[in-house]
Amino acid sequence: MRSPLPSPEIVAASDAIKALRVSESRYRRLFETAQDGILLLNADTAQIEDVNPYLIDMLGYSHAEFLGKKIWEVGPFKDIALSKEMFARLQSTGYVSYEDLPLRTKTGALIAVEFVSNTYDCEGIRVIQCNIRDITLRKRAERQLTESEAHLHQLSIFLQTAREEDRAHFARELHDELGQNLAALRIDFNALSSSLTTMDPAITARLAAIDQVINSTVDAMRLMCEELRPGMLDDLGFEAAISSYAKNFTRQFGVPCDLLLDSEDYGLDKLLATSIFRIVQESLTNVARHARASHAMVALQDRGGDLLLSIADDGCGMSAELTGERKTYGMLGMRERVRMLGGRISIDSAPGRGTHIEVSIPRSELAIP
Ligand SMILES: Nc1ncnc2c1ncn2[C@@H]1O[C@H](COP(=O)(O)OP(=O)(O)O)[C@@H](O)[C@H]1O
Ligand SMILES: [Mg+2]
Numbered sequence: 001m002r003s004p005l006p007s008p009e010i011v012a013a014s015d016a017i018k019a020l021r022v023s024e025s026r027y028r029r030l031f032e033t034a035q036d037g038i039l040l041l042n043a044d045t046a047q048i049e050d051v052n053p054y055l056i057d058m059l060g061y062s063h064a065e066f067l068g069k070k071i072w073e074v075g076p077f078k079d080i081a082l083s084k085e086m087f088a089r090l091q092s093t094g095y096v097s098y099e100d101l102p103l104r105t106k107t108g109a110l111i112a113v114e115f116v117s118n119t120y121d122c123e124g125i126r127v128i129q130c131n132i133r134d135i136t137l138r139k140r141a142e143r144q145l146t147e148s149e150a151h152l153h154q155l156s157i158f159l160q161t162a163r164e165e166d167r168a169h170f171a172r173e174l175h176d177e178l179g180q181n182l183a184a185l186r187i188d189f190n191a192l193s194s195s196l197t198t199m200d201p202a203i204t205a206r207l208a209a210i211d212q213v214i215n216s217t218v219d220a221m222r223l224m225c226e227e228l229r230p231g232m233l234d235d236l237g238f239e240a241a242i243s244s245y246a247k248n249f250t251r252q253f254g255v256p257c258d259l260l261l262d263s264e265d266y267g268l269d270k271l272l273a274t275s276i277f278r279i280v281q282e283s284l285t286n287v288a289r290h291a292r293a294s295h296a297m298v299a300l301q302d303r304g305g306d307l308l309l310s311i312a313d314d315g316c317g318m319s320a321e322l323t324g325e326r327k328t329y330g331m332l333g334m335r336e337r338v339r340m341l342g343g344r345i346s347i348d349s350a351p352g353r354g355t356h357i358e359v360s361i362p363r364s365e366l367a368i369p
Pocket of ligand 1: 286287289290291313315316317318322328329330331332354355
């Protein structure tokens, strides 16, 4: 006798069961191979419903040690429930997220995890799904990055200070050695030329030319010394040095530069005075070299806690690519100086709109050791 064909209802039910099995197997596989810890809790009883292999490995407990326990009965999560308040939050809001939460493994070691949970309804049972990511490596990398940034910062302070000392040293050497020799040369030359009785116009012209070369060498040397270490900064102070620099700038490049100082004496120490002077020097040199400006302005405001320095020109401006963090050494040097002083710098510029650099430096936060 042939067995009767299954009824359409039975076929449909059997297909549904098969589809369910396929779905169950697919999602179980996702659960079991996930590269994050997953913990499923009953939202009403706080009991652990399931834990994936990744979390078991991470925490060193067996599957059986987790199942059926209330979350705060299992070692790693004591802190969470210590946070009963956190669990209450889980239950009520259905969502909590911790960027950095410590969990204890079975061996007692603490590991840092990122913890995100969501609540959903599963056939009438409210389930809390917690996704747990081990962030030990990320935190180590972040710590190393912070340490290496701090080292670089120290190095940059050291280099800036050493550079400034070298420049001052070199300016002194140049002035003392070369300056002495040039002075001696000039005295000898003057003595020699006045003792000459010749009226030969060719020789007189040669002597005048030599005199001219000596004078321009002395001037060039002075300029170099000033550029290396403005003597005025040490001798007459910041205010006189910056005024003289702005006047020289106008004279040398034919671009009027307004200097607006809201104090006659800012009481700057050597580091601040040198730094602000160097920032102005670099900015105005850029105006002369790149801006094709018809006007420049430098303003310094004493705002009690901090100093606000503005340097502006009405020249050709520059693209965002240049105002950003790109490594062009003049502006990078300026940024470094400002960072070393714990200040902020903003460069506002666009093609055809001129350039405005604004620097604020706190008086009290000098990062020099
Ligand atoms: N005031 C300015 N106006 C127009 N362009 C500028 C100005 N300042 C800087 N730039 C542009 O930014 C670039 C980078 O400047 P900087 O870092 O000082 O390097 P450098 O002066 O050695 O070229 C310059 O080459 C120039 O193109
Ligand atoms: Mg430059």
